[in-house]
Amino acid sequence: MTKLNSHTCDCIVIGGGAAGMMSAVCASQGGASVILIEHTARLGSKILQTGNGKCNFTNLHMQADCYQNGNPDFVMQVLNTFPVQDTLEFFENAGIYHKDRNGYVYPHSETAASLQSALRYEVEQSGVTVFTEQSVLSVEKKDGSFYVTTDTDSFCGHACILATGSKAAPKTGSDGSGYTLARKFGHHIIKPLPALVQLTSDNPLCKAMSGVRSTGTVTVFADGNSVASDTGEIQYTDYGISGIPVFQVSRYAVKAADSKRIVTAVVDMLPDFEAETLITQSIKRMYQHNTQDIVTFFSGLLNKKLVQAVAKSCGYPAGTTMDALGKKGIAKMITAFKDFSFDITGSRSFDAAQICQGGVSLEEVDSQFMQSLLCPGLFFAGELLDVDGKCGGYNLQWAWSSGHLAGTSAAQYCISQKGTHYDSN
Structure with a gap:
């Protein structure tokens, strides 16, 4: 049996899309050592498809009825922790100036690639260790730590953030595998169906x-x-x-x-x-x-x-x-x-859908921290959750807000766990 390469950190982020990258950056900025695992060759592939390649990355008109699920208070609470103005400031600091078209916000360059590149650079500059082309085979928690296994590597950390996306646009990496991982921790999955399709x-x-x-x-x-x-x-x-x-x-x-x-x-x-x-x-x-x-x-x-x-x-x-x-x-x-x-x-099929409805039930997630109510140290971000927004930048804003909260909360959790198990430093 081939011996796997072993890696240790504070926080493991699974999924290198919009929410995963934001989670990784915020966890690292919060003081945690972070490993980001993505099973495609590049981070943020799905971002390139947004806004017909122009990347409508948020919207100035943010209300509860712009999102669909059974718990609008949950969504608004998360959005308010990292609102639109914070999103604009974050990306402006990353070099992405914006233009507003009746509330629909785009990069001033009107190219999704510019935002993708800026976010990938933020991941790099934050000191996040990135592993691409790694398919996660298993995630389990033992003795207070999370153990993640891929084909070639094993990872251990205090916290784990699932930001794997949904089943929409599987060619970009969203294959629904995160649902299986969440189920293993006892989470219920609201049936995923195509949306914005x-x-x-x-x-x-x-x-x-x-x-x-x-x-x-x-x-x-x-x-x-x-x-x-x-x-x-x-x-x-x-x-x-x-x-x-x-x-x-x-x-x-x-x-x-x-x-x-x-x-x-x-x-x-x-x-x-x-x-x-x-x-x-x-x-x-x-x-x-x-x-x-x-x-x-x-x-x-x-x-x-x-x-x-x-x-x-x-x-x-x-x-x-x-x-x-x-x-x-x-x-x-x-x-x-x-x-x-x-x-x-x-x-049309999931291949044609922009997003999914359904996902990890919000009833089993703490909206204050994006942490699992069933498994301490397990966090969620992005489209994996049962939240779907309208066209117009709403789903990316959910990725930014939930990713920011999950990453920040995971870092705080890791700090609280320092010395209780291993020390990644």
Whole structure:
């Protein structure tokens, strides 16, 4: 049997994403010797995907309803320990100046790589020892110390921070392995499901609408009851619907579908118009353009592909003239524009999801320290927990705040344990 390389420190951080790096930096700055273990080749890979590569890393409008879970007080308590202003100051000290777009905050360079590099540099400068391409096989606690084993190395420390991420975007390293590690310490895992993800539909008109981007309001219904709604640019695809407003409501649709509820997404393609006003105006205009075909007539309102799809759903061939359509047909078309339904079959996979809903139950974590209530010295940070935020920098702010608190608390814990077991110095 190959002998493993052995390493000792105060605090072991598992996971080199946003939350893990912040945890490691803060634990080190708090006086602990820190080892950071990441199973991919580079730290912070997922950061590069945020904000379409521009990295929307926080938001100036931070409220409890920007996050979804059963315990909003928990989330706000953690966020308030390291609020947005502290985040901006931290990154400015690291050389990342920011720009604000209606509350959405980006690096002034508008490149995610700049923030990733700055954070990796902070890890290095803080004296954290980093091990990459190391897959954790086991974590256990014996005689007051944590023992972590990988393929080639073993690690021992007073404290352990799990910041392994969720199952979303597994190509960046988020493979869900942290759930297994947390379970071994008795923690319950709320079923992880995709969130901030595209929704799939078996509507036969999806392919006809594919490629169109248009402002609209999407409302999700579960068993006929409205559960979420959002407005913005909707992207119509061959498999269903996408875009920011779809991402914002997707968690509700996915959760309802997973519970075997009947899920429908209703799109108002003309949210800036009242149906009655449009009907009146269109009937008036019809008399002047009675020979015009239905698609051309409505193309000043909507993309022709959407008009064709809606016309087909209403039973009207694309070549139907306005004279043949008539008043009732106009009312039917505009009603369909304002109330177009997609039967939702589910969502794209974890590969396409930006984040997950579900994770380590907050009921078993102390919000004052991010410490396990079941195992002293075990801390959590980031997306591994049952916290999911809206699009707009909210999930990265959760990573910064929870990582800061976990790292700071772990360092304090290590100091309190000095001399009780081994001394890493």
